[in-house]
Amino acid sequence: MAKYEDLVYQLKRQIKSGVWRAGDKLPSLRKQSEHSGLSLMTVLHAYQVLESQGYVVSQARSGYRVTPELKETETHRHIAVSLTEKVDINDFVFEVLQAGRNPYMVNFGFAYPDPSLYPRQQVNRSLMSAARNLPISSTFDNLPPGNEELRTILAKRYATKGVNISPEEIVITAGALEALNLSLQVCTKPGDWVVVESPTFYGALQSLERLGLKALSVRTDTIAGIDLDALEKALQSHDVKACWLMSNHQNPLGFTLTLEKKQSLNDLLNRYKVALIEDDVYGELYQEGYPVMPVKQFDQTGNVMLCSSFSKSLVSGFRIGWVAAGKRALEMQKLQLMSTLATSAPIQLALTDYLSKCNYETHLKQLRKKLHERKRQMECLLTKYLPAGVNITSQQGGYFIWVELPLGIDSVDVFHAAIKQNISIAPGKMFSVTEHYNHCMRLNASFALNDKTVQAIITLGQIISECMVVNASKNE
Amino acid sequence: MAKYEDLVYQLKRQIKSGVWRAGDKLPSLRKQSEHSGLSLMTVLHAYQVLESQGYVVSQARSGYRVTPELKETETHRHIAVSLTEKVDINDFVFEVLQAGRNPYMVNFGFAYPDPSLYPRQQVNRSLMSAARNLPISSTFDNLPPGNEELRTILAKRYATKGVNISPEEIVITAGALEALNLSLQVCTKPGDWVVVESPTFYGALQSLERLGLKALSVRTDTIAGIDLDALEKALQSHDVKACWLMSNHQNPLGFTLTLEKKQSLNDLLNRYKVALIEDDVYGELYQEGYPVMPVKQFDQTGNVMLCSSFSKSLVSGFRIGWVAAGKRALEMQKLQLMSTLATSAPIQLALTDYLSKCNYETHLKQLRKKLHERKRQMECLLTKYLPAGVNITSQQGGYFIWVELPLGIDSVDVFHAAIKQNISIAPGKMFSVTEHYNHCMRLNASFALNDKTVQAIITLGQIISECMVVNASKNE
Known part of the structure; x- marks a missing residue:
C-alpha cells in the first residue's frame, strides 16, 4: 500500500467511526504531516483522494472538512441495546436504565426523584464557589476517608437525630453504590453467602453476581419487611457473612421497618456475627413529621455499615455518597484506595459548601411534602385507570408505588409494550x-402530573388490560 | 437509666468521638427536644449535668458549647496507621500514601507530578463555567459511557496521533484506576491467571488480590521492558486471560517499549487470545519532540483496553479517566453501572469545557519540558549525593527515577528512617x-529543587550510607 493510501484508509475509518463528524475540520496539512511523519505532498494527495470520493470537502483558506451530507446518515451512530434470548438481570437492568435517557419518555421506571425538585441553583452556586477557591492541596485533603469538614457535618446531622456516628468512621464514596460495593467487599470473599431481601434493590444482586458471592434471598413482606424468623433460619443453616438490606422506604416495595424490628434485626445479626450493610439512600424521604431512623442507631459494636448519599435528596449526578463503616472504617479506606482511589475533590468541597451555608433542612421539608403530595395524586390516578385485579401499594415516605398485576401477567411484556409508547416502568x-x-x-x-403523565397512566392501564386479555386467552 | 442520663451518655459519646468539637455549639434546647422527643426540662437537665462535669459551657443567650479546653487533647484524634508484623502490600501502600498527606513532607515517594505544574486557574475556570451552566439533563447525559463531547474530543486527540479509536468504544471512568479495574473484571473471573510485569504498578497487584485473581509476574527489564519470550512461555503454560502492563514510561521503572516490541506484543497476545489492559497514564509525558504511542495503535480486533486519565497531565483530584475498550465497550458500561453507576457529571463537563476552549497541547509542551529539566537536575544531585554502589536509572520521558541500592539493603528500612526526617520514598x-x-x-x-529538597537528597544519601554500614556489619 502506498503511503497516501494508508492515510486515506485511516481517515475513512475515523470518519466512519465518528471521530470526525459531518462538518468537522480535519487537521491541517502541516499538522497531519507533523504527526504522521508523511510529507506535505503525501498528505495533500490523501486529502484530495478523500475529496474525490466525497468524504471531505475543501474550502478556500479553511482546509478540509468532513462532508456535511453525511450528518444524518452513517456518521452518527447510537449504541443499540437489544435483549438477548437468555435475559440476564444485568442486561435487563441496563436496558431499563438506557430507556430512561430518552428525553421524551414518561419515566415511571426511573430510580431518582424528579430532578426539578432539587435546589439546583444553590448547589451549582456551591460548586462554583468550590471551583473558585480550590486550593492546591485539595487532592491530598480529600483523599480517603474524604473531606474532614464534610464528614463532620454528616456526623452532626446524625447526632441531632440521636444516631451516634463519629466523623472518623465515615468514608466518602462515589455515590452510595460505591459505598455498598466497598462494604460488601470488606466483609466477604468470593463464594461467601450474603443475605438479601426478596425483592431487593437490583444493585445488590448485580454486586453479588459481580463479586462471585452467593445470594440467600429472604422472604420480605410488602408491608412488614424482612421476615426475621426466615432470616434466623438462613443464618442457622448457612455460613452467612453479611446481610444487605434497606430498613427505610425499601426499594422496590416502599416499607419501613418498625423501630422494634430494627432493634431485633441488629441484635440477631450481632448474635450470629453477621455484618449488616444498611442501604439508607431514602432515609431522608420520610413523610414530613414522621422521621425514620436507621438500624445503625442500635449499633454498639461497629458492626453496621450505614450507606447513603445525596443523590435521592439533594443532587443527582454529583456522585457523592458515604458509609459510616463502624469498626471496618480503616479497611474500607484501603479498599477504596485500590478501587477508585478517591472521590472527586471539587465535588466534595461543593457539597461541604452547600451543607455549611445553605438550608438543607428547609429544602428537605419541602421535598418531603412535595413527594407525599405527588405520590397521593398518582395513587388516585392508578386506582382510577388501572384495571380491576391490580393491587397498588403506596406506603408512608419515599416515592415508589408497588403494583402487583394478576398472577401470570409478565410485567416485562408490559415494559416492552409501554416503551413503544414512550412510557417506562421498572x-x-x-x-x-x-x-x-x-x-x-x-x-x-415523584414527577408532576400533567396531561402527558395522566395520559401515560391511562395508556399503561390499557396495556395492562390487553396483557390480561392475552393471558386469559392463553389459559383457556 | 433516667431519660436525661441517656441523653448525657449520648452527648458525651458524641463529644468524645469528635462529632461536637471544642467550641462547637450544641443543638438548642428546643431543637434537641424536638429531635429526641424528650421534654425541654429533661434536655435542660442533661445539659446542666454535662456542664457540671466540664464537658460543655453555657453562654448567656447563645446556648451551650463544648468546652474549649478539650481542643488539643482528647477530642481531636487522627487515625494512626501502624505496620503490622506481616507486611501485606496493601497495608504498606496505604502507609506510603498516607505519609504523602503530611504537608511538610519532601515527597519523593509521591505518584503524581508536582501539582503546581498544572494549569490550575484555567481548569478551575472551566469547572466554574460547567457549574454555572449545568443543565437539568446533565445526570442523564453523562451516564455511562459518559459525556459524548468528551469522548469525541478524546477520540480526535488519538486520531491526530494515528491511533484509531471510536468515541463509542470510550467509557469515561472515575480516574484511570476505575478504568483498569473495570477492564480487569470484564475479561476475568475469580481464580483466573493474569500476567503482570515485575516490577509493576502496585495498583495492579492490589486489584488482582482484591478480585481473587492469580498474578503471573513476567520478568521485566529496567531498560527493555517486558521479556516477550518469558511472556510467551507464561502464555503456553497457563490459561492466562489478561495481561496488564504499561508500554510508555512504565511505573516504577520508567522504560518505554520500542515500536517493534509494541507490535510484537500485540500480535503475541492476539495469537493467544489474551486481552491486553494497557495502562497509559504517563503516555502524554514523553520527552518533548519524541512522542510515544500505545500498543493500542496496532489493535485491529478490539482486544486492547487502553486506560488513561488526566491525573498525571492536567489535574489531579478530579478523578476522571477513560478506557478505550474495543470490543468490550458495552460490557464495560454495564459493569460500571453496577460499580459506581457513573462519573460525576459536572466534572465531566468541566473537562469537556477545558479541552474544547483551552490550549491543552501548549500546556503539555510546557509540562514535558519542565519535567525533563527537573528530572535531569535531580539525576545530577542523586549522582552527587547518593553513596557509591547505588545505581540510578533515569529514562526518556516521565518523572520517575529508579534507584537500586546494593543487594541486601532493604529500602523499607530507608523508607522508615526517611519518614522520620519528613522525606518520603516509594x-x-x-x-x-x-x-x-x-x-x-x-x-x-517532578518537584522544583530548592534548598529543602536538596537537603532532603543529602539526608537520603546519609540514610542509605548508614543502612549500608549496618548491613555490612550484619554480614561480617
Whole structure:
C-alpha cells in the first residue's frame, strides 16, 4: 500500500467511526504531516483522494472538512441495546436504565426523584464557589476517608437525630453504590453467602453476581419487611457473612421497618456475627413529621455499615455518597484506595459548601411534602385507570408505588409494550433472582402530573388490560 | 437509666468521638427536644449535668458549647496507621500514601507530578463555567459511557496521533484506576491467571488480590521492558486471560517499549487470545519532540483496553479517566453501572469545557519540558549525593527515577528512617509480589529543587550510607 493510501484508509475509518463528524475540520496539512511523519505532498494527495470520493470537502483558506451530507446518515451512530434470548438481570437492568435517557419518555421506571425538585441553583452556586477557591492541596485533603469538614457535618446531622456516628468512621464514596460495593467487599470473599431481601434493590444482586458471592434471598413482606424468623433460619443453616438490606422506604416495595424490628434485626445479626450493610439512600424521604431512623442507631459494636448519599435528596449526578463503616472504617479506606482511589475533590468541597451555608433542612421539608403530595395524586390516578385485579401499594415516605398485576401477567411484556409508547416502568424481574415478582412493577411517583403523565397512566392501564386479555386467552 | 442520663451518655459519646468539637455549639434546647422527643426540662437537665462535669459551657443567650479546653487533647484524634508484623502490600501502600498527606513532607515517594505544574486557574475556570451552566439533563447525559463531547474530543486527540479509536468504544471512568479495574473484571473471573510485569504498578497487584485473581509476574527489564519470550512461555503454560502492563514510561521503572516490541506484543497476545489492559497514564509525558504511542495503535480486533486519565497531565483530584475498550465497550458500561453507576457529571463537563476552549497541547509542551529539566537536575544531585554502589536509572520521558541500592539493603528500612526526617520514598516492595526489588526505590523527580529538597537528597544519601554500614556489619 502506498503511503497516501494508508492515510486515506485511516481517515475513512475515523470518519466512519465518528471521530470526525459531518462538518468537522480535519487537521491541517502541516499538522497531519507533523504527526504522521508523511510529507506535505503525501498528505495533500490523501486529502484530495478523500475529496474525490466525497468524504471531505475543501474550502478556500479553511482546509478540509468532513462532508456535511453525511450528518444524518452513517456518521452518527447510537449504541443499540437489544435483549438477548437468555435475559440476564444485568442486561435487563441496563436496558431499563438506557430507556430512561430518552428525553421524551414518561419515566415511571426511573430510580431518582424528579430532578426539578432539587435546589439546583444553590448547589451549582456551591460548586462554583468550590471551583473558585480550590486550593492546591485539595487532592491530598480529600483523599480517603474524604473531606474532614464534610464528614463532620454528616456526623452532626446524625447526632441531632440521636444516631451516634463519629466523623472518623465515615468514608466518602462515589455515590452510595460505591459505598455498598466497598462494604460488601470488606466483609466477604468470593463464594461467601450474603443475605438479601426478596425483592431487593437490583444493585445488590448485580454486586453479588459481580463479586462471585452467593445470594440467600429472604422472604420480605410488602408491608412488614424482612421476615426475621426466615432470616434466623438462613443464618442457622448457612455460613452467612453479611446481610444487605434497606430498613427505610425499601426499594422496590416502599416499607419501613418498625423501630422494634430494627432493634431485633441488629441484635440477631450481632448474635450470629453477621455484618449488616444498611442501604439508607431514602432515609431522608420520610413523610414530613414522621422521621425514620436507621438500624445503625442500635449499633454498639461497629458492626453496621450505614450507606447513603445525596443523590435521592439533594443532587443527582454529583456522585457523592458515604458509609459510616463502624469498626471496618480503616479497611474500607484501603479498599477504596485500590478501587477508585478517591472521590472527586471539587465535588466534595461543593457539597461541604452547600451543607455549611445553605438550608438543607428547609429544602428537605419541602421535598418531603412535595413527594407525599405527588405520590397521593398518582395513587388516585392508578386506582382510577388501572384495571380491576391490580393491587397498588403506596406506603408512608419515599416515592415508589408497588403494583402487583394478576398472577401470570409478565410485567416485562408490559415494559416492552409501554416503551413503544414512550412510557417506562421498572418490572419486578429487576428485583429478584426468583420468578416471584414477574407480575409486579415499581412506579416512580415523584414527577408532576400533567396531561402527558395522566395520559401515560391511562395508556399503561390499557396495556395492562390487553396483557390480561392475552393471558386469559392463553389459559383457556 | 433516667431519660436525661441517656441523653448525657449520648452527648458525651458524641463529644468524645469528635462529632461536637471544642467550641462547637450544641443543638438548642428546643431543637434537641424536638429531635429526641424528650421534654425541654429533661434536655435542660442533661445539659446542666454535662456542664457540671466540664464537658460543655453555657453562654448567656447563645446556648451551650463544648468546652474549649478539650481542643488539643482528647477530642481531636487522627487515625494512626501502624505496620503490622506481616507486611501485606496493601497495608504498606496505604502507609506510603498516607505519609504523602503530611504537608511538610519532601515527597519523593509521591505518584503524581508536582501539582503546581498544572494549569490550575484555567481548569478551575472551566469547572466554574460547567457549574454555572449545568443543565437539568446533565445526570442523564453523562451516564455511562459518559459525556459524548468528551469522548469525541478524546477520540480526535488519538486520531491526530494515528491511533484509531471510536468515541463509542470510550467509557469515561472515575480516574484511570476505575478504568483498569473495570477492564480487569470484564475479561476475568475469580481464580483466573493474569500476567503482570515485575516490577509493576502496585495498583495492579492490589486489584488482582482484591478480585481473587492469580498474578503471573513476567520478568521485566529496567531498560527493555517486558521479556516477550518469558511472556510467551507464561502464555503456553497457563490459561492466562489478561495481561496488564504499561508500554510508555512504565511505573516504577520508567522504560518505554520500542515500536517493534509494541507490535510484537500485540500480535503475541492476539495469537493467544489474551486481552491486553494497557495502562497509559504517563503516555502524554514523553520527552518533548519524541512522542510515544500505545500498543493500542496496532489493535485491529478490539482486544486492547487502553486506560488513561488526566491525573498525571492536567489535574489531579478530579478523578476522571477513560478506557478505550474495543470490543468490550458495552460490557464495560454495564459493569460500571453496577460499580459506581457513573462519573460525576459536572466534572465531566468541566473537562469537556477545558479541552474544547483551552490550549491543552501548549500546556503539555510546557509540562514535558519542565519535567525533563527537573528530572535531569535531580539525576545530577542523586549522582552527587547518593553513596557509591547505588545505581540510578533515569529514562526518556516521565518523572520517575529508579534507584537500586546494593543487594541486601532493604529500602523499607530507608523508607522508615526517611519518614522520620519528613522525606518520603516509594520502596521497591510496593511494586512486586516477589522480594526481588526490596533493595530498590522509586523517586519522583517532578518537584522544583530548592534548598529543602536538596537537603532532603543529602539526608537520603546519609540514610542509605548508614543502612549500608549496618548491613555490612550484619554480614561480617
